[in-house]
Amino acid sequence: MNILYMKDYVKCAPLGFLMLGCVMAVQAQDSSRRDTVIPEIRSVPGNIRTADTTIRRIMDELQKVTDSDRQNSSAIQGLLQGKEIDNLTKYELIKNNLINASETYYLLNKKIIDLKSRTTTNNLDVFITALNNPESKELGFSFSDRIVELVEKIVLEGKTDKNDRNGKIVESTKSIINSPIFQSFTALTPPLAIANSVMNFLHSVSVNNKQISQKTLQSFEKELNKYVVYYTALNDANQKFEFGLNFNKDQLNLLQDNLYDHLMFTASALKFQLPQRGNKSIGETMNDFFFDFKKEKVVDFFSQLETKYSKNKRIDYEMLLRENPNLKEVNNQLEDLILQTKRFENLYNEYFTLLDSYYSKVNNSLKIAQDNGLAAQNIIDSKQAEFRNLKNEAVSDIQASINIKELYNNTDKVKYRYRIF
Template identity: 80%
Template sequence: MMRYLTLLLIFLTGFQLANAQEPTKVQDPNELKTVMPQVRAADTTLRRIVDELQRITDSDKQNSNAIQGLLQGREIDNITKYELIRNNIVYASETYYLLNKKIIDLKSRTTTSNLDIFITSLNNPESKELGFSLSDRIVELVEKVVLKGKGDKDEKNSKIIESTKSIIASPIFQSFTSLTPPLAIANSVMNFLHSVSVNNKEINQKTLKEFEKELNKYVVYYSALNDANQKFEYGLNFNKDQLNLLHDNLYDHIMFTASALKYQLPQRGNKSIGETLNDFFFDFKKEKVVVFFNDLETKYTKGKKIDYEALLRENPNLKEVNNQLEDLILQTKRFENLYNEYFTLLDSYYGKVNSSLKIAQDNGLADKSVIDAKQAEFRNLKDDAVKEIQASINIKELYNNTDKIKYRYRIF
């Protein structure tokens, strides 16, 4: 406005000066009448001022439109930022719940009960799953190889047989896990016979070596089975340790998000992380997070519009939660890796158990038809176990949810 007043004053001043400088002549009658063109200085100045006023008006209008455009763009930008944050955090709340549930499920897995029963029966010295009982076979070898079929000929031999049976039936071995009894029994019987041979001249080193050779056919089979069991158990324990670490990281991430959303933080006390988070998710759930954002929008509504700029400015933690969601995605990918590693362990275990069964066949411990049947049974049990775990954990459910989180868009 000041610019317009200034130009107007210039115009008026110029107009007055032009009139003041124009001379008044008295025409001499004797002079020739010559028409001279007059320069209308005042008109020229006026046009120039009017043009300048029009240029300034147009410029101001353009600037005003540009400012309005920037303000509108800024408002749209704030709306976009807010909607991205809201959607991401809502989907993240569901991801927290799903990831916690699936970590707990996978941590509880060893194998299925049917598969466990199958392996335990193969490793049981009393079992006749392959057509023989290790306990019976050891007694038979002592009678035939060590005592040369004279187990019932005298009291000394009878005592050796009874002592061998007593070792096999020892409560010590009965209390062992399913991984080691056959090997422990074979080793104890061998040590016993070596000690007996010191005072029994009929049991010489040649006899013991022959006995050991026959016994080793069983030892090799059980050792292979034992190795398969131990490696599978070690792999499961390592997998479980990694899941525990992942659970710790998830707990820390949830603590940060809950704090930003003004939720009461989950308190562990003496409870496990699983128990703590299960209790926490009774309140911290997707529906409640939606309500949180609805209340926030109501708080910042002025008239019929939401002041998104003020909302984002006064709640900076929401931006930080959004920007930390990449870590949550990395946690879901880590779970995916551990989930896949479980099935890799199961495949490896399946291969090793089958190899041990093949050893039993090659060493003449069981007929081929029996081994083929057991391998087929084990394959079916393993396939059933895979299907059961896949159905229980449902990894696709986790994929579908995390795909909705636009974690690559960081808000500043």
């Protein structure tokens, strides 16, 4: 027999046979002692001790093997149980994240639409429009009336008559002010357009009317510019606010497009039927989709998944994850969704920054009106207080409508930092 094979054979031989062989050897020795006269009695104890030591050593080795088998068995069971627990943990993380994310998608879309629809409140719009209306007397004067008064007082030096040339100049000035062209302008520019047109008209008239000197026109323009400076400041405030709102809205549109793309991937992994956008707007498409893509239906999806992979009242999480790899990928991309909520928070805060800047610029224009003597201080103070209240009302209204804290609380439930591989 091959020596290596014999070694393996000996290693694999049951320990019981080894023990039996030792016992038989001892019995043979005892039989030999009965048939043979032992010259010295003191040699017997030595043989007995040798046999006992061999048996004890074999028993110790047997105990070690038994203990080792027990330890190995426990370790293997621990590894198997650990693997099962690990898969369960992964699944529960994915499940909870996607259920909470479904609510995040809905809330984020809803709040994007709400913020996009915001410009200012109706009351604030009415207030600004009145200040910029040439016919309005919100500050105690009508710009249209003031222009006519300045023409009569400075340009014509109080010499007017409906039937003479000066009277016709006054009537022509009134016609310019009331021109349908200016009435069709946006609320931002009529006073400035009117002032510019009247100045051009008077300069052209002065060419043939020697009574209207350049010095007279300069005096008229100086007084007119007190109003022009006020309306220019107010116009600048309106334009910058409108530009800021439009930029904010463009960024919200882009954010909603990105949300749509992200949602489509998640919905596909959860076996939802994807919406057909067609000619519909992104807002309309998303609203239609959220009639079906709801938190309750995502919960139901995972319930059906667990039923599918249940065997003997136990869920095979390893197989479930292996056969649905997209669930891991969707979970690992949830950080992108959270970043989109952060982007919305920035745009939400930018809206209030715009409103604060607008408030400051409008107040500055009112201060110019006061400094130029266009309106009394008590009127300016009253208008500034009214504008402050309207601005605070607009802030409270949008905060209550959008409820950004609701989005914060839901986002905190998504454990997006834990990636699964």
